[in-house]
Amino acid sequence: MTETPAQLDLWPAPYASGAVDATVTVPGSKSVTNRALVLAALASEPGWLRHPLRSRDTLLMAEALRTMGVGIEEGVGPDGSGERWRVIPAGLHGPATIDVGNAGTVMRFLPPVATLATGPVRFDGDPRSYERPLHGVIDALRVLGARIDDEARGALPMTVHGAGALEGGPVEIDASSSSQFVSALLLSAPRFNQGVEVRHTGSRLPSMPHIRMTVDMLRAVGAQVDEPETGGEPDVWRVSPSALLGRDLTIEPDLSNAQPFLAAALVTGGRVTIPDWPERTTQPGDALREIFTEMGGSCELTEEGLTFTGTGRVNGIDVDLGEVGELTPGIAAVAALADSPSTLRGVAHLRLHETDRLAALTKEINGLGGDVTETADGLHIRPRPLRGGVFHTYDDHRMATAGSVIGLAVPGVEIENVATTAKTLPDFPQMWTGMLEA
Incomplete structure (x- = not known):
């Protein structure tokens, strides 16, 4: 420590x-806000986030997406009904440098997004972020076709060399140290050429409600997801390639x-x-x-x-x-x-x-x-x-x-x-x- x-x-x-x-x-919920930002950034049309959380972690996520070309307009509803953000998807691009702070959602959810950008995207953050595990995302993305330079650390800092697309397909990971490894791959999976099949192979998977949150939010924007909770194989999640819909989402x-x-x-x-x-x-x-x-x-x-x-x-x-x-x-x-x-x-x-x-x-x-x-x-x-x-x-x-x-x-x-x-x-x-x- x-x-x-x-x-x-x-x-x-x-x-x-x-x-x-x-x-x-x-x-508003940080977990919901940051997932909603990623899904809105990958959608095929603009969307709204109502009552998003404005905090260090969510502002880091918003700024990171902006550095890759996404439009995020912050403001208050015309009726004074609270803050709302308009997210305008765009062609993702580098070169870009992303500051993750010490936010697990930013350091883990955005490398898969960066594989869809054209050009290099560098990830850096607070000193503690260097000590937090990222190998589950890095190793999985390599299996799925990504090129990542992390000097064999399995942690930050690192650079994702985006090619504008990712092949996707089946991948096995050990997510026993963080359920965010699974959520990270699922959130971007509709944009992968083959989608993704994520198979957890380690010991007990922690924080399952966060994975269920990811699945529910994916389905809400039009993604097709097969999961253990709905009769799928234990510890296996499948997301089919598809366009994502822009939504008007109120954050809990x-x-x-x-x-x-x-x-x-x-x-x-x-x-x-x-x-x-x-x-x-x-x-x-x-x-x-x-x-x-x-x-x-x-x-x-x-x-x-x-x-x-x-x-x-x-x-x-x-x-x-x-x-x-x-x-x-x-x-x-x-x-x-x-x-x-x-x-x-x-x-x-x-x-x-x-x-x-x-x-x-x-x-x-x-x-x-x-x-x-x-x-x-x-x-x-x-x-x-x-x-x-x-x-x-x-x-x-x-x-x-x-x-x-x-x-x-x-x-x-x-x-x-x-x-x-x-x-x-x-x-x-x-x-x-x-x-x-x-």
């Missing part, structure tokens, strides 16, 4: 003197970004409502309804949204988070405040996320007096009385929000570099204090 040194920008995490009672409007609220606010209701015994929570969704964050209910709260889904209510008591939990790993930091924070031990399983792949999240959570919670131990595939958390102190984030947005949840119940917690939340939730500090002031 690359540790971010302590800095002067310490944010005093607000302490909750009582139960919260607030309505919190969460901005980011349910994973709702997590700290729901956690606030749970740990303070309060109530928080998240407007526009979808009745049906492929977002992993929807699992919070069940997980946080098991940890001591209750929820009600109505036309207004999701209202979650805590009781003031937090229960420990034994849960497999393999399909919803991004929720682990927030659940670990709540578990550290529970009245009984918790075991979080199925998330070994989190060691390869924005930071080594398992090591980071262990170090930071224990630094506040906690008792967390790493297991082979997760964490074991024994609640202990916690104290104030600096909670380091390692440039990881979910570490920052996890520390903020602990700060609600533990006075004196200071979050190092809370600005890292801009990756997916740009106004988090203001939203957090606004929730408490409500």
